[in-house]
Amino acid sequence: MPFPIWQILLAAIVAFIASLIALLLLRQRAKTFPVYDGIIIALVVGFALFAWRMAANVALLNDDPIPGISPNDMLCPVVVYFSLSMYAALRQPPARWAQIQVLLTVLAFFTSVVVL
Template sequence: MTLVIGDVFTHAHIGLTATISAVIALGVGIWRFQGKRRWLEALVVAVLVGGTVYLWRASANMPQLNNDGIPGFSANDWLAPVVTFVVLSVYADLVPPVNQRRFAQVRAAATIAAFAVNVITI
């Protein structure tokens, strides 16, 4: 299966990138969140991370944004984690987390993971 067609990526490749980002976010969430709702909170964060990475990369999957402006880094590599951070921040404003500090740690780690995974896998 071809994962790159010209200067754009297949939806399978984008889906793999989003899934890896979500799994990392899930792991960090399970590790950092506490209490009875730990798994639920971690799962919600993972779904949001995977969703934002997939939707951003799929909707912005064009040569102008996929080509590396700086060797090894495209505009999409930089923007996918920004969208992830914004979506997680809006979620935290709408559904305030039990522990703001731990949520901020998970959000930061998920943002860093989204950046790293986008750079490494795409």
């Protein structure tokens, strides 16, 4: 069953906020990137989650063959990781980018599973 748009938007907002908090905490420990870069990166995560879930919002991908986890839940982190890779290709990524990218991808996965 497809999810309503408001629920997908809520998941994207939660992913954005969780990513922003994680990035700000990382920045507090090591000032490796400006705050505006953290906001842009968090927006990339939120938009990637929103775009994927809207594009693939069909019953076949939303059904849970594994209890609590749908194919959409499993594919969402792939789209987020790819989107963050595109961001890094266009801009100079911060130090320890690989670890940041993995952290944000895991956050997007948990957001997708918990909120949707």
